[in-house]
Amino acid sequence: MTYSQAQLEAYLDEDLDAGMMSNIEVALREDTQLLNSLSTILSQRESGVHSVGSVWRRASITCPSRETIADGLLGILDDDYKDYIHFHINEVGCRLCQAHLDDLTAQQEVNQELSSSRRKRYFESTAGYLKK
Ligand SMILES: [Zn+2]
Structure with missing residues (x-):
């Protein structure tokens, strides 16, 4: 199972349904690649880079x-x-x-x-x- 950037962003915003949230949480325990993409998103957020993806997701495109x-x-x-x-x-x-x-x-x-x-x-x- 792979997750899109949009899904990971939604995960960070706790904006997914409970099933999906726990799926990602479980996946994070074994999937280092997933963990990496998540930390990339986080560090971009911290450095103030507003990803187009988060804007895009909010606009529900x-x-x-x-x-x-x-x-x-x-x-x-x-x-x-x-x-x-x-x-x-x-x-x-x-x-x-x-x-x-x-x-x-x-x-x-x-x-x-x-x-x-x-x-x-x-x-x-x-x-x-x-x-x-
Ligand atoms: Zn797409």
Whole structure:
């Protein structure tokens, strides 16, 4: 189980439901990475850096759906949406959506390779046929 920056911030604000609060507390006992991200957030707060994430969470802007992120990758989204996803992932640093994006990018590369090798095979067989 991984937690987004927004969830960790909410945890620090004690702004999550009881189940989620205790899940994170339990996870913190064994997950040093989680502990590290939490202490990073804390030290940023102490040094007065107001993370965009905490502002974002307070404004209750939610994650785009995985489909929306996929559409963004395909370039079939409105500019407003594209900007929002860019902001959400790069400025807010939503790790959940970043993970979706990485995942979808990898899938897209595999699909492109597949379709280009299919096209090549089709071309070769057509060329072979024409030679006869
Ligand atoms: Zn997100």
